[in-house]
Amino acid sequence: SIGGDYADNYTVPGVESQEANDLLEERFPDQSGTSGRAVFHVEEGRIDDPAHQAAITAALAELAQGDDVTFVSNPFDARGPTVSRDGRTAFASVQYDESVLEAHHSEAAEAAIAPTRDAGMQAELSGEIAEAGQHVKSNETIGLIIALIVLVVAFGSIIAAGMPIAVALVGIVVGLGGVGILAGFTDVPETSETLGVMIGLGVGIDYALFVVTRHREELHRGLGVHDAAGTANATAGQAVLFAGMTVVIAIVGLQLSGLPSVTMMGYAIALVVMCAMALAVTLLPGLLGLAGRKIDSLAVHRRREPAEGHQTASGKWAGHVARNPVRYALASFAALLVFTLPVLGLRIGFADDGTDATSTTQRRAYDLLADGFGDGFNGPLQVVVQPDANDPQSLARVRDAIAADPGIAAVSEPMFNDAGDTAVLTAVPTSSPQDEETSSTVHRLRDDVIPSAVAGTQANVLITGQTATFEDVSTRLVERLPIFIGAVVLLSFILLMIVFRSILVPLKAALMNLLSIGAAYGAIVAVFQWGWGKDLVGLDATVPVNPFVPLIMFAVLFGLSMDYEVFLLSRVREEFVAHGDGHRSVVDGLSSTARVITSAALIMISVFLAFVPSTDITVKMFGLGLAVAVFLDATVVRMILVPATMALLGDANWWLPRWLDRILPHLDLEAAPDIDLSTPGDTDDESAVELEPAA
16 A cells, blocks of 8 residues: 555766756756657658658547656657658657656657557557556466475475475565555666565575475484474574575675665665565464474475485585595686686676567667667767856857767757756767667767867866766676675675684685676676577577676675575584584584575575576576576585595584684574474474384
């Protein structure tokens, strides 16, 4: 009842395009909102035939009656090139007084232009009008099915496998409900919902998986249901809270991006993760109590626990790696570096409508405008000019200088405000909005062309428009990325140092996480920029990497990598404290956690890959990048690089200066309650199905 709709609001405080938009809002209030185009096309004849003109004019009159519409141009009486040279394509500009449009705006526009299609014309929408009506399609159901299969194989029981799925789904419902409430008070980007589902499913299932696994281990040790659930919460549950908080802290760190939209996206994702954490230690123990000893019923296969002293396959592998640490450390490090190399060619930018699926109206409108008016017509620049009152020719010099630039195809006549002290020019680039050449043109105009044209005058010239705004967003995010990475790495280092009472362990964890994230970036560059296997992910053309992707991916992946680090090293640390043997602690720790970490990784990868077929290119990037990073982290990093480096360093892994140990707070993730196994367990479920006895 108090929720709101998602809205993409890309304001960027402190950049030129935002300053120009603020000036437009002040001097041209009817031009300060968002805008779009209605595009009309005929295959035969001319678009300006009387019958076509009448149908288009009637449609535009209906469009002008829509909510928040302030102006609709008519292509047959407006100034400028609104009808293509071949006479088959025309467009009308639509102006709104809202900076963010919603689905009902798009629906009204579609209804208004529909009669022109009945008259034999093709009619499409572009810009925010079209995007407001698009809904991102994803296939999270496929990821859920694969996750359920993985859990059934891991647990051997449908009831045990169903619990993590149930907890994750409740977390998604509650979390997205909270995000919806957040959207009622501020602008929350639409992508937040998709990312919330993607990440919420992954962490929700994984966190519950860790707790259920520990609960079943304690049951097999002979504990009663209540004691086993309590022990699982005191150990795995506490680790879930710590690991989850590292994810939340990393994501909330997006505040450092300097972009309100990215900040709100981070808050939305963090809210979903917090719900997953909370339910893993509240709802899940309740479900464990309800299931009692029937948690292993509905078994699909009988999985026997290894006998005491029997080493699992993962334990044998860890021992093999630990006996040959130099070879495996160098090989895994080199492999991650090779995956990371494509990052050197990373190009940040926004994809234009020309890369959308041909089934979308904005893609069809893009193609019609590009064919009829040129590639750059889909990304015009707005040049806001405050001429020098003492130099009447200052505006003309600015216009002539821009028109003479090789990257500009055409410049419109100036349009003045009522006071006559501010003018707006529309400059059409020669290249498409996402081309690197267009970015170069924007920078050249700002840095060289315009300063030279207004030298010695008091004229103020600012460039805005969607293309310039996206360029400013990209620049801001690239500038803030090192600051953000440094802050997240430093904070996570401190947290891990507190938990594991070590300097080298958190230092290695940070470096390994950076390597796996860099490899994920490399995969995105190879697929989306270079086109390697682009058909496999449903990509029509190569695109630059969306600037939001590296930033948000780093926040999410650094947190998720810390999850696996915490669950693995907490067991290694537990073993080391028990017997003080560094080599044995690595082998035993990996042996006891490899299966659950592998299962968790398979679930994460399945959930993330299910979003790759999405209709949204940005969601595709997130899905592929997150899946690659989790795969490398769970295989190359956790199974090879971690045991190899820990074997190399030996007891030095747990070195911590005494003075630092005294001032750091103590947090023990393996502080299980001390339970006497010689006493009878819970008696409230004696009639339940008996578990397979532990060896």
